[in-house]
Amino acid sequence: MSLETPLHKVRGMGSSHSGVIHFWRQRVTAAALIPLSIWFGISALGLVGAHEAATLSFLSQPLNAILMAAFAIILLYHMVLGLQVVVDDYVSGNAQKVFLMLVMRGFAIAAGATSIFALLRIAGPL
Amino acid sequence: MADTPHQVPRARPLSPHTTIYRWPLTMATSIVHRATGLALSAGTVLLCWWLVAIASGPETFNEFVSLASTPLGEVVLFGFVWSLAYHLLNGIRHLAWDLGYGFAVPTANLSGMLVIAGSILLAAGLFALAYLGHGGYYQ
Numbered sequence: 001m002s003l004e005t006p007l008h009k010v011r012g013m014g015s016s017h018s019g020v021i022h023f024w025r026q027r028v029t030a031a032a033l034i035p036l037s038i039w040f041g042i043s044a045l046g047l048v049g050a051h052e053a054a055t056l057s058f059l060s061q062p063l064n065a066i067l068m069a070a071f072a073i074i075l076l077y078h079m080v081l082g083l084q085v086v087v088d089d090y091v092s093g094n095a096q097k098v099f100l101m102l103v104m105r106g107f108a109i110a111a112g113a114t115s116i117f118a119l120l121r122i123a124g125p126l
Numbered sequence: 127m128a129d130t131p132h133q134v135p136r137a138r139p140l141s142p143h144t145t146i147y148r149w150p151l152t153m154a155t156s157i158v159h160r161a162t163g164l165a166l167s168a169g170t171v172l173l174c175w176w177l178v179a180i181a182s183g184p185e186t187f188n189e190f191v192s193l194a195s196t197p198l199g200e201v202v203l204f205g206f207v208w209s210l211a212y213h214l215l216n217g218i219r220h221l222a223w224d225l226g227y228g229f230a231v232p233t234a235n236l237s238g239m240l241v242i243a244g245s246i247l248l249a250a251g252l253f254a255l256a257y258l259g260h261g262g263y264y265q
Contacts, residue, residue, distance in 0.1 A: 050264060
């Protein structure tokens, strides 16, 4: 006989306090990063040896700016999901876990916000 | 053991015995996947730095480029590119597993070899193209 309440059963969440959402988000961001990484590699090779003006004009084109923003944001999101698994695997103790998660997410938000600000500045006044 | 509570427990090996048993290829590729993920996490700083350098004007941009062109800078860049190539290819392998494909041991070993060879070829190929002057087509 199960001691689970019907609500608990229906939510499908165990002792981890979450269901499959982390797994699913990690896969969806991974799939999104396949074409974005290929685009990034082709772009980076195309900018080898480029001067500041050429790099600036490449990244100020709307499509390139949008793809770069998407790449940075999804990369950082995927990074947080991946690093969370590493923390869950190797760090015991709830306080340390919470602390590291806050540091990681804080870093991701700072890096993401900085990248977006840089891209907006590169794009110039709209 | 319940009747000898003061006996110090013998240090017993924990699984997996990474130091004493032969690494299966699938284990090595899994560990490297995590290692490259950690390396790429550090690499996001480079990406952010590069974007800020472009946004900050020619002097900052040139400083970044000359720093990236030093031997240490090129080694770091190659590490970043190879990590991205490996994590990308092995990530596709993981997604195939998630869909239920490629679990047979010979298949998993073959795909592991393909990922290792492919990531080296991809990273070395990109650097070769850059060195041979086939890069820079966006200037």
